[in-house]
Amino acid sequence: KNEVEQSPQNLTAQEGEFITINCSYSVGISALHWLQQHPGGGIVSLFMLSSGKKKHGRLIATINIQEKHSSLHITASHPRDSAVYICAVPNYGGSQGNLIFGKGTKLSVKP
Amino acid sequence: DAGITQSPRHKVTETGTPVTLRCHQTENHRYMYWYRQDPGHGLRLIHYSYGVKDTDKGEVSDGYSVSRSKTEDFLLTLESATSSQTSVYFCAISDAGMAEQFFGPGTRLTVL
Numbered sequence: 001k002n003e004v005e006q007s008p009q010n011l012t013a014q015e016g017e018f019i020t021i022n023c024s025y026s027v028g029i030s031a032l033h034w035l036q037q038h039p040g041g042g043i044v045s046l047f048m049l050s051s052g053k054k055k056h057g058r059l060i061a062t063i064n065i066q067e068k069h070s071s072l073h074i075t076a077s078h079p080r081d082s083a084v085y086i087c088a089v090p091n092y093g094g095s096q097g098n099l100i101f102g103k104g105t106k107l108s109v110k111p
Numbered sequence: 112d113a114g115i116t117q118s119p120r121h122k123v124t125e126t127g128t129p130v131t132l133r134c135h136q137t138e139n140h141r142y143m144y145w146y147r148q149d150p151g152h153g154l155r156l157i158h159y160s161y162g163v164k165d166t167d168k169g170e171v172s173d174g175y176s177v178s179r180s181k182t183e184d185f186l187l188t189l190e191s192a193t194s195s196q197t198s199v200y201f202c203a204i205s206d207a208g209m210a211e212q213f214f215g216p217g218t219r220l221t222v223l
Contacts, residue, residue: 098144099156
C-alpha cells in the first residue's frame, strides 16, 4: 500500500516569495494529484500529472517518477494563495485502487 | 465548476440516531466517492460507487452504508451515529477511476 508524505506541514511566507511544497510517496504511480482546500473548506483540483511539469498561472507542479517525489511551486505568492495544499496518489501504486491523500500543507501568505 | 451539491450542509444529531447525507451531481460522472476529513488525517475514503447499484468499501467503511439508485445521487447512511463519526464529509465525482476528482462543498456533522 502506498504511503504519502508532505512537507512542510505549515508554511508562512511574505507576499511575493517563491513557495515550494513537497510530496513523496512509496510505491510507483501512474499519476499524482495536487488539490487546494480554501479556508472556507472547499476543495479544488489543481493538477493531475504523470511526468515532467505542468503550469497554471503562478502555480507549477513537477514530478520525478524515479525519485517518487513531486513539488508544487507558487511564484510571486499572494495572500489569496493562503490555503491547504494536498497531494494524492493511487493507494496501490500504478493506477490501482483509489486515491490516498497526504495530510496537507497549510500555507499562510502575509501581506 | 462541476455541479455537485451536498445536503444537508450542517447537521447536529444525537448518538444512536440514523443519519443520511446526500450527494447530487449534474455532470453524469460514473464514479462517486464519500470521504471524511478529520484533524491530523488526510481525506479518507469511506465508500465509493463505480456505477448505478455498484459500490465498494473504502478504508474507513465501518459504521457506514451507501446506496446509488440513480447516476446523479449517492447517499451515505450512518445507521446509528456515534461521536467518532463527528467529521466533515465530502462527496467527490470523477468520470473515470483514476481521473481528476471534483469535490462537493462538504457537510459538517456533529454527533453529540
